[in-house]
Amino acid sequence: MDVWEAIMKRRTVRRFKQEPIPQSILINLVNAARMAPSGANIQPLKYMIVDDPAKVIRVFEQVRWAAYLAPNGAPGENERPSAFLLILLDNTIKAATPELDAGAACQNIMLAAAAEGIGTCWMGAIKRERIREILDLPERYTLHTVIALGYAGEEPVAEDASDSIRYYKDPAGVLHVPKRTLKDILLPANGMQSAKSQPAKDE
Numbered sequence: 641m642d643v644w645e646a647i648m649k650r651r652t653v654r655r656f657k658q659e660p661i662p663q664s665i666l667i668n669l670v671n672a673a674r675m676a677p678s679g680a681n682i683q684p685l686k687y688m689i690v691d692d693p694a695k696v697i698r699v700f701e702q703v704r705w706a707a708y709l710a711p712n713g714a715p716g717e718n719e720r721p722s723a724f725l726l727i728l729l730d731n732t733i734k735a736a737t738p739e740l741d742a743g744a745a746c747q748n749i750m751l752a753a754a755a756e757g758i759g760t761c762w763m764g765a766i767k768r769e770r771i772r773e774i775l776d777l778p779e780r781y782t783l784h785t786v787i788a789l790g791y792a793g794e795e796p797v798a799e800d801a802s803d804s805i806r807y808y809k810d811p812a813g814v815l816h817v818p819k820r821t822l823k824d825i826l827l828p829a830n831g832m833q834s835a836k837s838q839p840a841k842d843e
């Protein structure tokens with residue numbers, strides 16, 4: 641899968657096949673994160689793989705899925721992710737742009753995963769202190785977000801947004817993700833002058 645295809649096809653997945661992801665692949669995804677851009681090249685992020693099924697279940701209990709689909713947004717018992725990746729900020733490294741670095745790193749991870757047929761859900765609605773306890777995370781690390789991973793068990797579709805950006809499921813259970821159109825997000829090239837109406841001739 642080339643980069644363009646991965647960008648266009650990647651969708652947040654919340655239903656997964658019950659098939660473990662080899663740890664070597666998860667490590668490779670962290671390698672993709674390692675290559676992401678970083679403000680001042682500080683690279684303040686660290687990562688933890690959680691793929692032990694007993695630990696995965698415990699982390700699973702601390703995350704909130706698909707607020708717009710509540711109470712039916714969470715994966716069912718046989719649709720759960722097989723791993724989580726923790727995105728951590730190492731507080732011993734003075735970060736210049738930690739939030740932006742995390743965004744770039746996570747996108748690298750999710751695109752690389754998509755190329756492997758692995759679905760991802762980047763998650764910010766998480767119980768950070770509970771996850772810290774479960775995984776015995778030292779205070780040195782701030783838990784930024786987690787990414788749930790598993791071989792994709794659904795194929796959500798993107799569509800042009802009209803009046804709402806809320807994702808929804810159709811009667812067949814397919815997740816639809818409205819994206820604002822290019823027309824909506826792209827301002828006139830080279831400045832706004834061209835968008836202004838031309839003055840009338842006798843002005």
Ligand SMILES: Cc1cc2nc3c(=O)[nH]c(=O)nc-3n(C[C@H](O)[C@H](O)[C@H](O)COP(=O)(O)O)c2cc1C
Nearest residue numbers: 650651652704705706707761762763764765807817
């Ligand atoms: C920073 C961030 C945090 C997110 N947190 C959650 C979350 O806690 N739970 C969830 O189900 N989805 C979460 N998502 C996934 C978004 O709902 C999803 O990206 C959005 O609906 C667009 O769908 P797409 O990723 O398929 O384009 C998060 C996405 C981002 C970028």
